[in-house]
Amino acid sequence: MRRxxxxxxxxxxxxxxxANRLSIHHDVMxxxxxxxxxxxxxxxxxxxxxxxxxxxxxxxxxxxxxALLKAGWVKxxxxxxxxxxGFAVKDAIDDIGRLRETMDINLTATILxxxxxxxxxxxxxxxxxxxxxxxHKGQALFPAYAASKGALNAFARAxxxxxxxxVAVQILHLGPTRTDMHxxxxxxxxxxxxxxxxxxxxxxxxxxAMASKRSPLTLSFRRYxxxxxxxxxxx
Amino acid sequence: MRALVTGGSAGxxxxxxxxxxxDGFQVVNLDCDPPKVISEAGYLYCxxxxxEDVDKAxxxxxxxxGFDLVIFNAGISATGKFEDISTAxxxxxxxxxxxxxxxxxxxxxxxxxxxxxxxxxxxxxxxHFTGYPGAASYAASKDALAVYARAVRKTWQRKFNxxxxxxxxxxxxxxxxxxxxxxxADAEKRMTPDEAALLILRDIKKGRAHSILGGAAKKLLFWGxxxxxx
Numbered sequence: 001m002r003r004x005x006x007x008x009x010x011x012x013x014x015x016x017x018x019a020n021r022l023s024i025h026h027d028v029m030x031x032x033x034x035x036x037x038x039x040x041x042x043x044x045x046x047x048x049x050x051x052x053x054x055x056x057x058x059x060x061x062x063x064x065x066x067a068l069l070k071a072g073w074v075k076x077x078x079x080x081x082x083x084x085x086g087f088a089v090k091d092a093i094d095d096i097g098r099l100r101e102t103m104d105i106n107l108t109a110t111i112l113x114x115x116x117x118x119x120x121x122x123x124x125x126x127x128x129x130x131x132x133x134x135x136h137k138g139q140a141l142f143p144a145y146a147a148s149k150g151a152l153n154a155f156a157r158a159x160x161x162x163x164x165x166x167v168a169v170q171i172l173h174l175g176p177t178r179t180d181m182h183x184x185x186x187x188x189x190x191x192x193x194x195x196x197x198x199x200x201x202x203x204x205x206x207x208x209a210m211a212s213k214r215s216p217l218t219l220s221f222r223r224y225x226x227x228x229x230x231x232x233x234x235x
Numbered sequence: 236m237r238a239l240v241t242g243g244s245a246g247x248x249x250x251x252x253x254x255x256x257x258d259g260f261q262v263v264n265l266d267c268d269p270p271k272v273i274s275e276a277g278y279l280y281c282x283x284x285x286x287e288d289v290d291k292a293x294x295x296x297x298x299x300x301g302f303d304l305v306i307f308n309a310g311i312s313a314t315g316k317f318e319d320i321s322t323a324x325x326x327x328x329x330x331x332x333x334x335x336x337x338x339x340x341x342x343x344x345x346x347x348x349x350x351x352x353x354x355x356x357x358x359x360x361x362x363h364f365t366g367y368p369g370a371a372s373y374a375a376s377k378d379a380l381a382v383y384a385r386a387v388r389k390t391w392q393r394k395f396n397x398x399x400x401x402x403x404x405x406x407x408x409x410x411x412x413x414x415x416x417x418x419x420a421d422a423e424k425r426m427t428p429d430e431a432a433l434l435i436l437r438d439i440k441k442g443r444a445h446s447i448l449g450g451a452a453k454k455l456l457f458w459g460x461x462x463x464x465x
Contacts, residue, residue: 058323058326091344092386094341096341096342098337099334099341103329107329107333107375111326111372112324112325112326115322118317119318136382137382137385138383138384140386142386144337144383147379147380150383151379154366154378155371155374155375157366157374158362158368158369158374161366161368235405235465
Protein backbone atom coordinates (compact mmCIF):
# COMPACT_ATOMS: atom_id res chain seq x y z
CA MET A 1 0.00 0.00 0.00
CA ARG A 2 1.32 3.43 -0.90
CA ARG A 3 1.51 5.60 2.17
CA UNK A 4 1.28 9.37 2.44
CA UNK A 5 4.35 10.60 4.30
CA UNK A 6 5.46 14.05 5.44
CA UNK A 7 9.08 14.68 6.46
CA UNK A 8 10.34 18.00 7.83
CA UNK A 9 13.93 19.13 7.47
CA UNK A 10 14.17 17.26 4.21
CA UNK A 11 16.35 19.53 2.11
CA UNK A 12 19.53 17.78 3.23
CA UNK A 13 21.06 15.20 5.52
CA UNK A 14 19.02 12.53 7.26
CA UNK A 15 15.64 14.01 6.30
CA UNK A 16 16.47 13.93 2.61
CA UNK A 17 18.05 10.47 2.78
CA UNK A 18 14.88 9.15 4.42
CA ALA A 19 12.65 10.94 1.90
CA ASN A 20 14.58 9.56 -1.08
CA ARG A 21 14.44 6.07 0.38
CA LEU A 22 10.71 6.15 1.13
CA SER A 23 9.75 7.82 -2.15
CA ILE A 24 10.43 4.57 -4.03
CA HIS A 25 7.27 2.99 -2.61
CA HIS A 26 5.32 5.89 -1.12
CA ASP A 27 4.09 9.44 -1.71
CA VAL A 28 6.43 11.75 0.17
CA MET A 29 6.23 15.47 0.86
CA UNK A 30 9.34 17.10 2.32
CA UNK A 31 9.81 20.52 3.88
CA UNK A 32 12.95 22.57 4.28
CA UNK A 33 14.09 26.09 4.98
CA UNK A 34 15.97 26.68 1.75
CA UNK A 35 14.58 27.24 -1.76
CA UNK A 36 14.44 24.03 -3.79
CA UNK A 37 17.02 25.41 -6.24
CA UNK A 38 19.58 25.56 -3.40
CA UNK A 39 19.38 21.84 -2.63
CA UNK A 40 22.75 20.29 -3.39
CA UNK A 41 22.26 16.63 -2.46
CA UNK A 42 20.52 14.11 -4.76
CA UNK A 43 16.79 14.84 -4.67
CA UNK A 44 14.30 12.29 -6.01
CA UNK A 45 12.00 13.73 -8.66
CA UNK A 46 9.06 11.95 -7.00
CA UNK A 47 9.25 14.17 -3.92
CA UNK A 48 6.96 17.13 -3.35
CA UNK A 49 9.00 19.98 -1.84
CA UNK A 50 7.58 22.71 0.40
CA UNK A 51 9.72 25.61 1.51
CA UNK A 52 8.81 26.40 5.12
CA UNK A 53 11.37 27.71 7.58
CA UNK A 54 10.65 26.53 11.11
CA UNK A 55 12.45 29.54 12.56
CA UNK A 56 8.98 31.09 12.27
CA UNK A 57 6.86 28.28 13.70
CA UNK A 58 3.38 29.73 13.18
CA UNK A 59 4.07 30.62 9.53
CA UNK A 60 5.74 27.27 8.82
CA UNK A 61 2.78 25.33 10.19
CA UNK A 62 0.36 27.34 8.06
CA UNK A 63 2.45 26.90 4.91
CA UNK A 64 2.70 23.14 5.43
CA UNK A 65 -1.03 22.72 6.13
CA UNK A 66 -1.84 24.70 2.97
CA ALA A 67 0.55 22.57 0.92
CA LEU A 68 -1.21 19.41 2.11
CA LEU A 69 -4.59 20.82 1.13
CA LYS A 70 -3.26 21.96 -2.22
CA ALA A 71 -1.85 18.51 -2.94
CA GLY A 72 -5.25 17.04 -2.06
CA TRP A 73 -3.83 14.94 0.78
CA VAL A 74 -6.57 14.21 3.30
CA LYS A 75 -4.60 11.86 5.54
CA UNK A 76 -1.04 11.18 6.61
CA UNK A 77 0.18 7.68 7.41
CA UNK A 78 3.54 8.89 8.67
CA UNK A 79 4.86 12.22 9.82
CA UNK A 80 8.54 12.54 10.61
CA UNK A 81 9.35 15.75 12.45
CA UNK A 82 13.06 15.78 11.78
CA UNK A 83 13.98 19.46 11.26
CA UNK A 84 16.50 20.62 13.81
CA UNK A 85 19.40 22.92 14.44
CA GLY A 86 22.04 23.35 17.10
CA PHE A 87 25.10 25.40 17.93
CA ALA A 88 28.26 24.50 19.75
CA VAL A 89 29.10 26.98 22.50
CA LYS A 90 31.98 27.87 24.80
CA ASP A 91 31.67 27.56 28.60
CA ALA A 92 28.12 26.20 28.17
CA ILE A 93 26.84 29.76 27.60
CA ASP A 94 24.53 29.98 24.59
CA ASP A 95 24.17 32.98 22.33
CA ILE A 96 20.71 34.48 22.89
CA GLY A 97 19.68 34.74 19.24
CA ARG A 98 20.77 31.20 18.50
CA LEU A 99 19.14 29.87 21.65
CA ARG A 100 15.82 31.33 20.50
CA GLU A 101 16.31 29.96 16.99
CA THR A 102 17.05 26.50 18.41
CA MET A 103 13.89 26.56 20.52
CA ASP A 104 11.76 27.78 17.60
CA ILE A 105 12.98 25.21 15.11
CA ASN A 106 13.48 22.17 17.33
CA LEU A 107 10.74 22.52 19.89
CA THR A 108 7.98 25.05 19.23
CA ALA A 109 7.58 24.23 15.52
CA THR A 110 7.54 20.50 16.31
CA ILE A 111 4.80 20.95 18.92
CA LEU A 112 2.73 23.20 16.69
CA UNK A 113 3.05 20.80 13.76
CA UNK A 114 1.98 17.85 15.92
CA UNK A 115 -1.08 19.84 16.98
CA UNK A 116 -1.99 21.02 13.48
CA UNK A 117 -1.36 17.73 11.67
CA UNK A 118 -3.46 15.74 14.15
CA UNK A 119 -6.58 15.51 11.92
CA UNK A 120 -4.49 14.11 9.04
CA UNK A 121 -2.78 11.59 11.30
CA UNK A 122 -5.96 10.55 13.10
CA UNK A 123 -7.72 9.89 9.81
CA UNK A 124 -5.04 7.40 8.79
CA UNK A 125 -4.44 6.01 12.28
CA UNK A 126 -0.93 7.13 11.46
CA UNK A 127 2.42 7.33 13.19
CA UNK A 128 4.11 10.52 14.37
CA UNK A 129 7.87 10.07 14.61
CA UNK A 130 9.79 12.82 16.35
CA UNK A 131 13.53 13.01 15.90
CA UNK A 132 15.38 13.46 19.17
CA UNK A 133 19.07 13.09 19.84
CA UNK A 134 21.39 11.03 21.95
CA UNK A 135 22.23 14.41 23.56
CA HIS A 136 18.75 14.58 25.10
CA LYS A 137 20.07 13.98 28.59
CA GLY A 138 22.27 17.08 28.55
CA GLN A 139 25.56 18.09 26.94
CA ALA A 140 27.74 21.06 27.89
CA LEU A 141 28.85 21.57 24.29
CA PHE A 142 25.25 22.23 23.16
CA PRO A 143 23.14 23.13 26.23
CA ALA A 144 20.17 24.69 24.40
CA TYR A 145 20.18 21.96 21.74
CA ALA A 146 20.24 19.26 24.43
CA ALA A 147 17.43 21.04 26.30
CA SER A 148 15.28 21.19 23.17
CA LYS A 149 15.81 17.49 22.50
CA GLY A 150 15.18 16.61 26.15
CA ALA A 151 11.95 18.56 25.89
CA LEU A 152 10.94 16.59 22.78
CA ASN A 153 11.55 13.39 24.72
CA ALA A 154 9.07 14.46 27.43
CA PHE A 155 6.67 15.78 24.81
CA ALA A 156 6.61 12.49 22.90
CA ARG A 157 6.18 10.51 26.09
CA ALA A 158 3.19 12.58 27.23
CA UNK A 159 1.56 12.69 23.81
CA UNK A 160 2.09 8.96 23.23
CA UNK A 161 0.10 8.09 26.32
CA UNK A 162 -2.53 10.71 25.53
CA UNK A 163 -3.19 9.67 21.92
CA UNK A 164 -2.61 5.94 22.49
CA UNK A 165 -4.49 3.99 19.83
CA UNK A 166 -5.54 7.03 17.78
CA VAL A 167 -2.08 8.05 16.60
CA ALA A 168 1.16 6.29 17.50
CA VAL A 169 3.73 8.76 18.79
CA GLN A 170 7.39 7.83 19.00
CA ILE A 171 10.70 9.54 19.64
CA LEU A 172 13.84 8.39 17.87
CA HIS A 173 17.09 9.44 19.51
CA LEU A 174 19.59 9.48 16.67
CA GLY A 175 23.30 9.07 17.16
CA PRO A 176 25.92 11.16 15.32
CA THR A 177 25.49 11.01 11.54
CA ARG A 178 27.71 12.17 8.68
CA THR A 179 25.67 15.25 7.70
CA ASP A 180 26.50 18.95 7.52
CA MET A 181 24.87 19.43 10.96
CA HIS A 182 28.18 19.53 12.83
CA UNK A 183 29.74 22.02 10.42
CA UNK A 184 26.66 24.23 10.68
CA UNK A 185 26.80 23.95 14.46
CA UNK A 186 30.36 25.24 14.46
CA UNK A 187 31.77 22.02 15.83
CA UNK A 188 34.49 19.94 14.19
CA UNK A 189 34.25 16.34 15.35
CA UNK A 190 37.66 15.70 13.75
CA UNK A 191 38.58 12.12 13.07
CA UNK A 192 35.57 10.92 15.03
CA UNK A 193 33.51 11.81 11.98
CA UNK A 194 34.83 8.78 10.16
CA UNK A 195 32.89 6.51 12.53
CA UNK A 196 29.65 8.50 12.28
CA UNK A 197 26.73 6.76 10.60
CA UNK A 198 26.04 7.40 6.94
CA UNK A 199 22.70 9.22 6.37
CA UNK A 200 21.47 6.35 4.20
CA UNK A 201 22.16 3.80 6.97
CA UNK A 202 20.41 6.06 9.45
CA UNK A 203 17.44 6.35 7.08
CA UNK A 204 17.23 2.56 6.85
CA UNK A 205 17.18 2.26 10.63
CA UNK A 206 14.55 4.97 10.84
CA UNK A 207 12.22 3.17 8.45
CA UNK A 208 12.54 0.05 10.56
CA ALA A 209 11.88 2.07 13.72
CA MET A 210 8.84 3.76 12.17
CA ALA A 211 7.35 0.41 11.24
CA SER A 212 7.83 -0.86 14.78
CA LYS A 213 6.02 2.17 16.31
CA ARG A 214 8.03 1.62 19.50
CA SER A 215 9.23 4.49 21.66
CA PRO A 216 11.68 5.70 22.84
CA LEU A 217 14.28 4.20 20.51
CA THR A 218 17.96 5.05 20.29
CA LEU A 219 19.34 4.65 16.78
CA SER A 220 23.07 4.52 16.93
CA PHE A 221 26.09 2.39 16.10
CA ARG A 222 25.05 -0.36 18.43
CA ARG A 223 21.66 -0.88 16.88
CA TYR A 224 23.24 -0.73 13.44
CA UNK A 225 25.84 -3.31 14.41
CA UNK A 226 23.06 -5.63 15.55
CA UNK A 227 21.88 -5.66 11.92
CA UNK A 228 18.40 -4.41 12.80
CA UNK A 229 18.44 -1.89 10.02
CA UNK A 230 19.52 -4.25 7.27
CA UNK A 231 17.26 -7.17 8.05
CA UNK A 232 14.47 -4.87 9.18
CA UNK A 233 10.99 -4.76 7.85
CA UNK A 234 9.77 -1.96 5.61
CA UNK A 235 6.88 0.34 6.23
CA MET B 236 23.64 39.23 49.13
CA ARG B 237 21.34 39.69 46.15
CA ALA B 238 18.75 37.29 44.79
CA LEU B 239 16.56 37.19 41.67
CA VAL B 240 13.31 35.24 41.54
CA THR B 241 11.08 35.00 38.47
CA GLY B 242 7.36 34.67 39.04
CA GLY B 243 7.73 35.95 42.59
CA SER B 244 4.34 37.64 42.82
CA ALA B 245 2.31 34.57 43.77
CA GLY B 246 2.49 30.94 44.82
CA UNK B 247 5.86 29.27 45.21
CA UNK B 248 7.73 32.33 43.88
CA UNK B 249 6.19 34.56 46.51
CA UNK B 250 7.16 32.07 49.21
CA UNK B 251 10.71 31.94 47.83
CA UNK B 252 10.94 35.75 47.92
CA UNK B 253 9.69 35.82 51.53
CA UNK B 254 12.13 33.12 52.62
CA UNK B 255 15.03 34.90 50.93
CA UNK B 256 14.07 38.24 52.50
CA UNK B 257 13.90 36.57 55.91
CA ASP B 258 17.36 35.20 55.20
CA GLY B 259 18.72 38.72 54.68
CA PHE B 260 18.82 38.76 50.88
CA GLN B 261 18.03 41.79 48.81
CA VAL B 262 15.47 40.36 46.38
CA VAL B 263 14.35 41.30 42.87
CA ASN B 264 11.06 39.78 41.70
CA LEU B 265 10.59 39.54 37.93
CA ASP B 266 6.92 38.98 37.09
CA CYS B 267 4.17 40.08 34.70
CA ASP B 268 1.80 40.69 37.62
CA PRO B 269 2.54 43.00 40.54
CA PRO B 270 2.97 41.21 43.88
CA LYS B 271 -0.23 39.90 45.47
CA VAL B 272 0.75 41.20 48.87
CA ILE B 273 3.05 44.05 49.79
CA SER B 274 6.62 42.79 49.84
CA GLU B 275 10.04 44.27 50.42
CA ALA B 276 11.25 42.56 47.26
CA GLY B 277 11.96 44.96 44.40
CA TYR B 278 9.47 44.42 41.56
CA LEU B 279 10.48 44.42 37.89
CA TYR B 280 7.77 43.99 35.24
CA CYS B 281 8.34 41.42 32.49
CA UNK B 282 5.97 39.33 30.39
CA UNK B 283 8.20 36.31 29.77
CA UNK B 284 6.23 35.32 26.66
CA UNK B 285 7.44 38.50 24.94
CA UNK B 286 11.00 38.49 23.61
CA GLU B 287 10.94 42.28 23.63
CA ASP B 288 10.02 42.32 27.31
CA VAL B 289 12.72 39.79 28.15
CA ASP B 290 15.32 41.90 26.33
CA LYS B 291 14.18 45.02 28.21
CA ALA B 292 14.29 43.20 31.54
CA UNK B 293 17.81 42.02 30.69
CA UNK B 294 18.89 45.60 30.01
CA UNK B 295 17.63 46.56 33.47
CA UNK B 296 19.11 43.51 35.22
CA UNK B 297 22.55 43.74 33.62
CA UNK B 298 22.77 47.42 34.64
CA UNK B 299 22.54 46.32 38.29
CA UNK B 300 25.04 44.61 40.55
CA GLY B 301 25.39 40.84 40.12
CA PHE B 302 23.26 38.22 41.84
CA ASP B 303 24.36 35.57 44.32
CA LEU B 304 21.27 33.44 43.95
CA VAL B 305 18.90 33.18 41.01
CA ILE B 306 15.74 31.06 40.86
CA PHE B 307 13.87 30.57 37.61
CA ASN B 308 10.46 29.75 38.99
CA ALA B 309 7.92 31.42 36.70
CA GLY B 310 5.73 29.01 34.79
CA ILE B 311 2.33 28.64 33.17
CA SER B 312 0.36 25.61 32.09
CA ALA B 313 -2.46 24.52 29.86
CA THR B 314 -4.18 21.21 30.48
CA GLY B 315 -6.74 19.50 28.31
CA LYS B 316 -6.80 17.58 25.05
CA PHE B 317 -3.58 18.38 23.23
CA GLU B 318 -5.28 19.03 19.90
CA ASP B 319 -7.87 21.35 21.50
CA ILE B 320 -5.27 23.68 23.00
CA SER B 321 -4.52 26.51 20.54
CA THR B 322 -1.16 26.72 18.82
CA ALA B 323 -0.70 30.15 20.44
CA UNK B 324 -1.11 28.64 23.93
CA UNK B 325 1.36 25.86 23.19
CA UNK B 326 3.90 28.39 21.88
CA UNK B 327 3.36 30.57 24.95
CA UNK B 328 4.06 27.70 27.33
CA UNK B 329 7.40 26.98 25.64
CA UNK B 330 8.29 30.69 25.56
CA UNK B 331 7.51 31.35 29.22
CA UNK B 332 8.56 28.07 30.84
CA UNK B 333 11.57 27.06 28.78
CA UNK B 334 12.95 29.73 26.48
CA UNK B 335 12.75 32.74 28.79
CA UNK B 336 14.59 31.19 31.75
CA UNK B 337 17.30 29.79 29.46
CA UNK B 338 17.70 33.16 27.73
CA UNK B 339 17.77 35.09 31.01
CA UNK B 340 20.26 32.67 32.51
CA UNK B 341 22.58 32.58 29.49
CA UNK B 342 22.54 36.39 29.24
CA UNK B 343 23.21 36.92 32.96
CA UNK B 344 26.10 34.45 32.68
CA UNK B 345 27.43 36.13 29.56
CA UNK B 346 27.49 39.52 31.27
CA UNK B 347 28.98 38.07 34.46
CA UNK B 348 25.90 39.02 36.47
CA UNK B 349 25.79 35.82 38.44
CA UNK B 350 28.53 36.09 41.02
CA UNK B 351 31.22 33.44 41.31
CA UNK B 352 30.35 31.20 44.21
CA UNK B 353 26.67 31.83 43.47
CA UNK B 354 23.75 29.47 42.97
CA UNK B 355 21.14 28.98 40.27
CA UNK B 356 17.88 27.05 40.58
CA UNK B 357 15.55 25.98 37.78
CA UNK B 358 12.05 24.98 38.82
CA UNK B 359 11.27 21.95 36.67
CA UNK B 360 8.52 19.50 37.52
CA UNK B 361 8.07 16.05 38.94
CA UNK B 362 6.66 15.21 35.50
CA HIS B 363 10.30 14.89 34.40
CA PHE B 364 10.29 11.51 36.12
CA THR B 365 6.68 10.46 35.74
CA GLY B 366 5.38 11.80 32.41
CA TYR B 367 2.37 14.07 32.16
CA PRO B 368 -0.30 13.03 29.64
CA GLY B 369 -2.77 15.87 29.20
CA ALA B 370 -0.07 18.51 29.40
CA ALA B 371 2.44 17.51 26.74
CA SER B 372 3.82 20.97 26.02
CA TYR B 373 4.06 21.76 29.73
CA ALA B 374 5.98 18.51 30.29
CA ALA B 375 8.23 19.43 27.35
CA SER B 376 8.98 22.87 28.75
CA LYS B 377 9.82 21.54 32.19
CA ASP B 378 12.10 18.81 30.82
CA ALA B 379 13.93 21.46 28.83
CA LEU B 380 14.89 23.10 32.12
CA ALA B 381 15.90 19.85 33.79
CA VAL B 382 18.14 18.95 30.85
CA TYR B 383 19.53 22.47 30.52
CA ALA B 384 20.46 22.47 34.23
CA ARG B 385 22.21 19.13 33.77
CA ALA B 386 23.99 20.31 30.62
CA VAL B 387 25.55 23.43 32.18
CA ARG B 388 26.08 22.23 35.75
CA LYS B 389 29.56 20.69 35.57
CA THR B 390 31.09 23.35 33.34
CA TRP B 391 29.82 26.27 35.40
CA GLN B 392 30.85 24.66 38.65
CA ARG B 393 34.36 24.05 37.35
CA LYS B 394 34.86 27.37 35.56
CA PHE B 395 32.90 29.83 37.69
CA ASN B 396 32.19 27.99 40.94
CA UNK B 397 28.49 28.53 40.22
CA UNK B 398 26.25 25.65 41.25
CA UNK B 399 23.09 24.75 39.38
CA UNK B 400 20.14 22.93 40.94
CA UNK B 401 17.17 21.41 39.13
CA UNK B 402 14.07 21.55 41.32
CA UNK B 403 11.28 19.01 40.93
CA UNK B 404 8.21 20.03 42.90
CA UNK B 405 5.01 18.02 42.79
CA UNK B 406 1.65 19.80 43.07
CA UNK B 407 1.64 22.37 45.88
CA UNK B 408 -1.19 24.16 47.64
CA UNK B 409 -1.24 26.96 45.07
CA UNK B 410 -3.83 28.46 42.73
CA UNK B 411 -1.79 27.14 39.79
CA UNK B 412 -2.03 23.52 41.00
CA UNK B 413 -5.72 23.94 41.81
CA UNK B 414 -6.41 25.07 38.24
CA UNK B 415 -4.49 22.30 36.51
CA UNK B 416 -4.82 19.20 38.68
CA UNK B 417 -7.36 16.48 37.87
CA UNK B 418 -10.81 16.68 39.44
CA UNK B 419 -11.02 15.04 42.81
CA ALA B 420 -7.27 15.34 43.46
CA ASP B 421 -6.65 15.60 47.19
CA ALA B 422 -5.21 19.05 47.84
CA GLU B 423 -4.92 18.42 51.59
CA LYS B 424 -1.90 16.16 51.19
CA ARG B 425 -0.01 18.82 49.27
CA MET B 426 2.84 20.79 50.70
CA THR B 427 2.33 24.52 51.27
CA PRO B 428 4.48 26.87 49.17
CA ASP B 429 6.20 28.11 52.34
CA GLU B 430 7.30 24.60 53.32
CA ALA B 431 8.45 23.91 49.77
CA ALA B 432 10.38 27.20 49.56
CA LEU B 433 12.45 26.35 52.64
CA LEU B 434 13.35 22.90 51.33
CA ILE B 435 14.22 24.28 47.90
CA LEU B 436 16.46 27.01 49.31
CA ARG B 437 18.20 24.48 51.52
CA ASP B 438 19.02 22.32 48.50
CA ILE B 439 20.08 25.27 46.32
CA LYS B 440 22.41 26.64 48.97
CA LYS B 441 23.98 23.22 49.37
CA GLY B 442 24.53 23.23 45.62
CA ARG B 443 22.71 19.97 45.11
CA ALA B 444 22.12 18.82 41.55
CA HIS B 445 18.51 17.94 42.34
CA SER B 446 15.91 19.16 44.77
CA ILE B 447 13.05 16.70 45.17
CA LEU B 448 10.46 17.65 47.73
CA GLY B 449 8.79 15.43 50.29
CA GLY B 450 8.48 11.71 50.93
CA ALA B 451 5.45 11.25 48.67
CA ALA B 452 7.28 12.85 45.78
CA LYS B 453 10.32 10.65 46.33
CA LYS B 454 8.10 7.57 46.37
CA LEU B 455 6.42 8.69 43.17
CA LEU B 456 9.82 9.31 41.66
CA PHE B 457 10.92 5.80 42.50
CA TRP B 458 7.90 4.22 40.79
CA GLY B 459 8.18 6.64 37.91
CA UNK B 460 11.76 5.59 37.32
CA UNK B 461 10.82 1.93 37.38
CA UNK B 462 8.14 2.60 34.82
CA UNK B 463 10.56 4.45 32.60
CA UNK B 464 13.18 1.77 32.74
CA UNK B 465 10.77 -0.91 31.69
